[in-house]
């Protein structure tokens with residue numbers, strides 16, 4: 053019962069955070085500061101009231117249109133809210149001890165919620181603009197370094213795995229970036245690789261890379277077949293890397309254990 057209540061709470065927290073991430077993305081797109089004021093419609097600039105800002109609910113109630121100018125609201129808004137809600141719910145259940153006892157490893161949970169929010173922003177921004185915002189990937193790296201230092205707390209050898217994996221993943225991406233002359237990957241992906249390494253470490257990072265390259269290839273071939281993309285035109289790669297990272301976070305351990313059980 054308590055667990056169910058907390059699950060709802062985290063889902064709700066995720067919805068609200070998703071709404072904040074949407075406004076963060078908008079501010080990054082328009083180069084506005086983060087502190088300044090109220091939300092408004094990007095089309096008619098009418099200030100939005102609280103009843104226009106309820107995650108998902110307002111979108112459904114307004115049938116996807118601005119209350120004031122009737123211009124359709126982007127699907128990005130409800131989708132990011134729903135995705136963040138679901139991510140927070142899953143992360144809470146992932147970190148939860150079995151059986152459920154207090155305290156949950158709170159710092160680990162807060163770290164995962166933060167870094168996942170960065171990943172969601174990177175996913176959307178790269179998909180829309182073929183660009184990974186530096187501020188966001190650096191914030192994720194800084195939080196990951198801080199968490200790894202906290203986790204090690206004196207036992208410095210434990211830092212070796214995530215740090216080495218961060219450098220190696222980043223180097224791997226840099227080699228693709230360098231030899232494909234920026235056609236295969238962007239330099240933003242090289243930085244994202246560092247973040248993935250710090251967050252996932254070995255061997256979970258392998259599950260993430262496998263998922264990213266495999267799904268990237270399938271979707272790339274699919275788009276080619278549908279003639280939506282030419283062979284030369286680039287596909288944003290961060291959405292695949294982010295999907296792979298979430299895949300590894302939620303299923304990585306199970307998959308790695310499964311493979312190890314095959315070896316023994």
Ligand SMILES: [Zn+2]
Nearest residue numbers: 093096118121
């Ligand atoms: Zn409007």
